[in-house]
Every structure is written in C-alpha cells, then in structure tokens.
Amino acid sequence: MKIIVVGNGKIGSLISEQLVQEGHDVVAVDTQERVLRSLQSRLDLICINGNGATAKVLTEAGVMDADLVLSVSEKDELNLLCCLIARKLGAKHTIARVRTPEYSEQMDLIKNDLGLSMIINPDLATAQEIFALLRYPNVISVEKFSKGKFELAEMLIEDDCLLTQAPLHTIMANHGFRALICTVRRGSETFIPNGDFQIQKGDVISLSAQSEVMEEALKAAGIKSRVPRKIMIVGAGRIAIYLMEMMQKIGMNPTVIESDLERCRDISIRFPNALVIRSDGTEKETLFEEGFTDTDAFLALTGTDEVNILLGMNAINYDIQKVFTKISRNSLLELTESGEAGTVVSPGRIIADRVISYVRATATAGHGDVEALYHVANGTAEVVEFGVVSHNPRLINIPLKDLKLKKDLLVCCIIRNGKALIPGGNDMIMEKDHVVVVTVNRRLKSLDEILK
Amino acid sequence: MNIRIIIRIAGIILLCEAALMAAPVIVGLIYHEPDSVIAFLITMAVTAAVGLAMFFLNRSHGQVFQREGFVIVTAGWLLISIFGCVPFVISGSIPNVVDAFFETISGFTTTGASILSDVEALSNSMLFWRSFTHWVGGMGVLAFVMILAPLLGTRNNYLLQAETPGPESDKLVPKARSTVKILYGIYFGMTLVLVLLLMAGGMSLFDSLIHSFGTAGTGGFSNYSDSVGHFRSGYIEMVIGVFMLLFGVNFKIHYFLLLKRKLSILKNEELITYIFITVFATVTIMVSIFRMFPSGWEAFRAAFFQVSSILTSTGFSTANFDIWPQYPRTLLLVLMLIGACAGSTGGGFKVARLVLIAKAAKRGVNRLVHPKAIKAIRMDGKTVDEIVLSNAGVYLILYIFIMVISVVILSLDNVTFEENLSSVTACFNNIGPAYGAMGPVGNYGGLSILSKLVLSFDMLAGRLEIMPLMILLLPGDRHLR
Structure with a gap:
C-alpha cells in the first residue's frame, strides 16, 4: 500500500519504520530536516520536507493515489486539518492522532464529519493497555475485530478454573458460557479445539466474545483476576x-x-x-x-x-x-x-501496533471476499472476516452443526445487522452477514473454502 | 565493520556476473568462436564457484550501514573487474593481466579508454563482452544485482546511495528496489529504441548492439578503430549524438516526462544549463573548425557529435579532434571536466554540482559586501540544505586533489604534460580518449604498469564519485569485525 506519514516524531518514526518493514511504500513528511535525514538514511522510504497540512506538500507526497494518510504530529489541530485536506485531495483512508482529552469525548462526531477511518490517541491507548493488564493479569493481549464489535482475548490459564474442569461442550451447555474458545496454544502447537477438548493448566487460550460481555465471560470462566487494591x-x-x-x-x-x-x-x-x-x-x-x-x-x-x-x-x-x-x-x-x-x-x-494491524486488515481487504485478516496466537492462527456474497446452497441458511466444515477451522463470530453474534450449533450463516473465521495454518480466500 | 556481510554480498555480485557472462557465450556460439566460448565458460565456472563460496561461508546476518555500503560498492566494482578481465587473459586476446584489468575496469566504469591498438582483431564475443560491461556499469552494477536479488530487505538503500551518489539522492518511489526497476526499465527501453534506430540506418544487429551499449552507458567502446566515424553516415552520427545527450540527462527527468507526463520538470535548472553548454560549445566549435570541412553541415555534424560525446563522457569519435585548433581542443577538455547531469549514466563533475558551487561562490562574494546577510541557496525552487552545499565543496576539493596527485604520478612515465593532464582528465571523468598518444586514434597501451593502475583507480573513483574509495583510506574506520 502507498502510505503517507505526516509528522515523524517519536511515534511517527516508529510507525514509518514498521510500515517499511511490512513492505509498504512509505512517504514520510516532516518539517525538520534533521529528522528526515536520519529516517532517509536508515529506512527505504522517501522523505518530504514541509508542512503536511498543506495541499502543496501533500500533493508532492502523492496524496492522489495514496491508500492511507496518517497524521501523527504533536498537534491535534494540524492532524485533523491534514486528514481533512488529504481526504479532499483523494486519499482513500486517513488516520489522525488526537490526544486532547476534551477532543476525545467528541471523537465520533469528528470521525464522521471528517471522514476519518480511525482516530488514534496514544495516551488513551496506553491507558487502556495498562488498565487491561491491571485488571486481567493473565491476559496477554486483547484484539478488537469488526470495528470493535467483538474482541479476541488471549490469556494464560495459570490456575484451575471453570474451563479446566470439563470438556468444552459440557461447559458451554451447563454454564451458559457466552464466549467461544477459538484457539489453544499448548507448547509450540496451536489447535482449534472441538467440543471434546479439555483445557489444561498452562495453556494459552484465545476467547472471542462481544465487547460488552467479555468481562462477564472472563469472570464466568472463573479466571481469577487479582485486582490490585492499592x-x-x-x-x-x-x-x-x-x-x-x-x-x-x-x-x-x-x-x-x-x-x-x-x-x-x-x-x-x-x-x-x-x-x-x-x-x-x-x-x-x-x-x-x-x-x-x-x-x-x-x-x-x-x-x-x-x-x-x-x-x-x-x-x-x-x-x-x-x-x-x-x-x-x-x-x-x-x-x-x-x-x-x-x-x-x-x-x-x-x-504502531494498532496502526499496523489496521493497515494489514485494509491491505488484505478486497482479496476475494476477505474483508479483514489478523494474526493471533503468535502468528500461528489467522482470523479472517468475510462478507457473505455467495449463494452456495451448501452453506447458506444451514445450521452450523450440519455444515461439513474443514478441520482446524471455527466460525467464531457472525455479524448480522451491525450486531455481533457468537454462534452456537443452531445458528446459520445468512446472506448479507459478515462471518469471522479462525483457522490454523491455512490461507482462506473465500467463504466457500471453509467447506470440505 | 561487518566484514562477513560484505563478503556475502560480494559473493552475490560475483554470482550475478557469472550469469551475465552467458551473453557473450551466446554470441560466441553464434559466430563459432570456440576459443572465446571456452574462455568465458571457464571464467563463469570460476566466478560462480568463488561467489558461491563467499556467499555460503558467511551465513551470519548482520546489518549494512553507511560504511559497509561504501566498502561493498568499492569491493564489488573491483571484484567484477578482476573476474571480468579473466576471459581476455585466458583467450589470449589481451595476454597482459594489467592491460586486461585496465580494459575491463574501463568498460564497467563506462570510461571507454582502451589499451588495444587493433580493436578489430578481437573476436566478436570478446568485443560484445567489452561493450556489455558498459551497459551494465552505466546504470550501476549493484543496482543491477539489486534487481536480480532482493538484497538485505529494507537496508539496501545504503548500497544504492553509495553507488549513485550525486549531490542529492532522490528516489522516484519510496522503495529503493522499485526505483531501480523503474530506472532500468527506462534504460532498457531507450537502449532498445536506439538499437532499432541504428539498424534502420543500415547497421548490422551486432554493430548496433555494440554502439547502443556504448551510447547507453556513455562508455564509448566501439568495435572499429575509427569508432562511429567508420560508418560515414550522417544519420547514424545524429542518432548516436542525440541519444548520448539523452542518456546524459538525469533519469528522473525521463521518468517524469515519459511516465508521468509532467512537463514542468523541464524547468529543471541543471537541464537548462546542460542544454545551454551543449548549444554554446557546438556553435563555437563549429565556427572554429568551419574551414576544415567541405560544408557547414559536415562541420556541424562533427562539432555536435564531439561535444555530445565528450560532455556526456561517452568518448565516441567521428573525427580526430586532436588535430583541431587550440580553441576546440581546450573547450573539449573543459567539457570533460564538467561532465553530464547528476543521476545519468554519464561521468564528470556533474552539471548540478557546478551550478551549486557557482551559486555558493556568488553567495560567498555577496557576503563580503553584506557580512551579516543570511541567504539560502535555492535550486529548482527549493532550498538547498547547507550539508549538500558543503558536500559539493568537499567533492570539489577531493576532485582536485586526486587530479593533482594522479598527474604527478603519471609524470614519472615521462609523457608530455598535455598527454598527462588530458589522460588523467579523460579517465577520471570516464571519457576515454585524451590527446596525443592517448588521443582518438591512439590508445593507453604504451603507459607503464604504475600509470595504468593509477588511471584505473581514477576511473573507479570517477564512476563512484570519490567518496566510497576515500572511506577505505580513512585510518580510523577500517576496524574489522
């Protein structure tokens, strides 16, 4: 993808570096010659000296055919202005860094009116990360999917808990557990568990659930969180x-x-x-x-x-x-x-991590029916989001339990009318749904490929 | 310094060279030249074996920084010249090793200075290889290798910077490798058009390839002793004359003009100066040699071709300009020093640097009158960074140093001062023919081994724009890891 990064301070240069390593065509814009010189000599990118919130500089950076413009300078106002101009000049997506707490409260308003694809707030993101780590000591990472409608949390099962007591299907049936266990990493192997699977101490599992019920699910699973008091x-x-x-x-x-x-x-x-x-x-x-x-x-x-x-x-x-x-x-x-x-x-x-995962998702979108693709469990498993476009009678409107699915594959979420649904065996894939599938070691290009 | 990664990349370069030698082998097979084919096959095997050994014995991965980049470039160019000269020695075409090395490095650096007294005695495959080195060297050997093998991921721009320095490094697109691909694409396309145009003028395929390689790389090796003059065709002279000038233009301009259709790029200050120099030199030389030719058209033909050939550092000739009056001889020597545009295949001091230095000099004089004035130097509407200016100054100083030292060493050979100065100038700026014994009808064969080695160094220093070689000579920076 062709990406323009405006503002290459601490955060911007880290993002530029990662994007170059991911193999994207990066144009870095900054007003400081010194910063650009260091970037230019270290990384395989083009640098442009100037104010990124001006049409002249953005045009020189090739905004017309840019897939993404990231404005991550120190100044919120400049970032918003830059994204606004970039949009007007034809950039496909824009991301702005907005850090002022007062502004962040009106995020949704700003986002829609300026056509921003994403707003990043480093301070808020850092606070969220610390907060999550404080509350769920065992959680390794939490990834948001489908524009934040559902989450995938990876965690280490340190002690015995509800999940380790019985095979998965009994837990699901008896306790009304509302999250789905997508992957289990044991040692160096990653599995997609079926109903008979039993989780052991020491496993790293990933759970998918709607964002609202994730906390509840973790609590129900009996994963103890020693919330610090002082x-x-x-x-x-x-x-x-x-x-x-x-x-x-x-x-x-x-x-x-x-x-x-x-x-x-x-x-x-x-x-x-x-x-x-x-x-x-x-x-x-x-x-x-x-x-x-x-x-x-x-x-x-x-x-x-x-x-x-x-x-x-x-x-x-x-x-x-x-x-x-x-x-x-x-x-x-x-x-x-x-x-x-x-x-x-x-x-x-x-x-940088958030931006990279956003870029990965957009870069893979548009290949076949794939709308987004993420790597989880240390990159051993893929989470792919599909839009349902086929009318395959073997797939559509059939309860999941009757579908002949491939091995090592799980439908972990269905998004219908903008709402996430963690599917059970009786749920069906319908037309116009979005379906999220998790697989191990497999590249899926279309939804039909999940069938045997 | 990370010596392992240097050896590893040098190994890749040798492997690529071995692959390149397949071209003269094919030529040899077509023309039934078994001796030459065997010489090339032996060299290919040896080069590939050494390359593989260097590649696989150094598995460690390290990083290439500026210093490693410079060393790799210098070592790479030296190695390909050393291995590139082996076919000449084995086949007996050029039995003397130093001579063969001189000829090969002259080829890769696109100088076109030859030690051969009778070019036409060489086999077709040898002639092809000699000219093919021009074509590969013109756009850069490492750039070529970079297309074949993705070297070192994101760090490869250090290599590109070291090989194609120019006063300011500009990439066309964010990725170094994509930039190189675009440049080679333009280069290849222009060469192809040239080959077709020359064949339309009645040249054989072989002759047109040889002269297209020489023109594209601004090298100047021909397969005839009397160079392009051999064809006695106004059409061929004009085509080659125009194409030499085109290959002497910054390829950035070709890119924006041909692929992006951006006409505003023609306002480029370097390009304007370059055209001005060409027109001025052609007109004045034409006037001064007018009486030597039967018609004005022929005087123009000779003047234009020679100006184009010398300014772009190609070194083809249609007439023996050594017997021209003093004014054209002196002016041509000055054109040798100036050279072509930055970012082209041509050599010399580069027009861009000349413009920068002239602007800096003007500011310096201005500062005497207004001591407290702060004035930024602008080029093409953009402010030029002070570091770029200072680098251009440093380059000028080193340029003069190397010229002076080379002239002093060459004087040990007891050549006339004119021959001495002109041959150092012609080699250092990658032109080829000089004056006197080394003139358009002469060759460099009569010089001593020391002189030939000094001139070889000058050719390499000129092609790589001095800095990479200077790094090797810096005492504090040679620590090996």
Missing part, C-alpha cells in the same frame, strides 16, 4: 488522567504523586476519591510515607523517561507485584529490557 501513580499526565477515569468507574482509588500544583488541583477536582499528593515522585521519603512498600501496583508515568526507568527499577527492588514504566523515547525503549524496570509501556509501540 495503586500508586507517579506523574499525572494525560495517560494518568485517562487511566484514572477508567479506574473511577470500577471504584479503584489510586494514590497520585505529582509535583505540579495546578495539575494536582485539577486532578483532585476531577477525581474526588483519589488521594493526590503534591510532591516529587523521586523523593523516597514521600514514597514511603504514602505506603510505597505495600502497594500492589506502581505506575511510573512522569514525562521523563529516565525518571520512569529509575522509579520502575526501584519499585522492582522493593518487590512490588506490578510495576509499569512508561517510556516514550524509542532509543531508550531499545535499551531497556522488560523486567528490569517492570512492564514497559510505550505509547509509540502501542500505537
């Missing part, structure tokens, strides 16, 4: 604010340490239940005073990477269970091994 956050930037919003909803009340008075005031107004301490987070005395040693989770989210790394390392030394360290600069990210300073979260990397 949480300490150092640095009350945007990420912390998004995170606290999520925490507030489920009644988590963190301790926040921030040195800026204004910010402390702002936070205490927004989050009345949080304990806001105005102090320098690197002062040991303050940390201990506020019960550093018996916190369950420690989050180093200040604006300075080096401070975060040191705070994280310190927290690891005091055996704090969960330590999250935010690192923004790509160079430091490569130097810091995960574990030394707790779980490293990088807004850039998180966003």
